[in-house]
């Protein structure tokens with residue numbers, strides 16, 4: 001990162017303030033932090049990411065404002081492909097919400113796309129002097145090794161619950177993962193005592209969160225999708241910066257079946 005003048009710092013603060021919806025709090029240096037809902041640096045240890053990723057290709061699916069993508073670059077990844085939906089309308093919405101959104105004025109829809117899906121990630125990349133992270137606009141379902149190549153690390157943080165068909169999504173992630181690679185996945189956890197593979201249909205919780213799963217359910221889905229060993233399992237409670245939103249979360253690494 002180049003040394004910033006006071007004028008540069010003020011200009012960066014202005015650009016950050018122009019974006020209305022920041023998902024991640026990201027430290028950009030010089031006392032500047034993006035005003036996100038979630039400070040993922042507090043939870044990083046639960047992901048048990050490799051300390052170094054030198055020479056590796058990483059796929060970050062559902063990158064949002066990019067905390068994890070830029071963290072992978074910081075750890076030395078040769079290339080990070082950050083996947084995000086092209087626009088807000090491209091989520092797996094209910095038909096009712098999709099209709100309501102389509103009825104908004106085009107300027108309002110554009111503003112939502114820029115604020116939630118587009119601009120924050122770009123601002124962070126420029127501020128960090130990023131050179132090895134690029135973004136691809138796609139839904140998880142359309143990711144293929146023909147389009148993107150195969151990856152050493154595939155990451156899916158807190159996004160499978162937004163996907164109506166998580167098994168199909170996991171199939172796509174497996175297809176993009178090298179046989180020597182690993183998938184690192186987290187999702188909203190259904191707390192359950194036993195080892196039953198339970199998935200809870202969350203329906204319209206916060207508009208587009210379809211599923212919560214017990215760890216056993218995710219493990220079983222992963223094995224159905226040609227992953228073998230599951231390791232580095234952990235759980236934590238994700239809180240937003242106000243402490244009002246709390247979400248039990250399960251994380252694990254899955255290795256492709258031989």
Ligand SMILES: C[S@@+](CC[C@H](N)C(=O)[O-])C[C@H]1O[C@@H](n2cnc3c(N)ncnc32)[C@H](O)[C@@H]1O
Pocket residue numbers: 023040061062063064065067068083084085091092138139140141156157158159162163
């Ligand atoms: C809750 S955020 C998680 C952000 C980040 N991965 C993390 O762990 O902090 C979920 C992200 O997944 C994206 N997303 C939702 N549905 C998707 C889909 N079908 N394909 C790709 N990305 C999707 C959303 O746009 C959003 O950026």
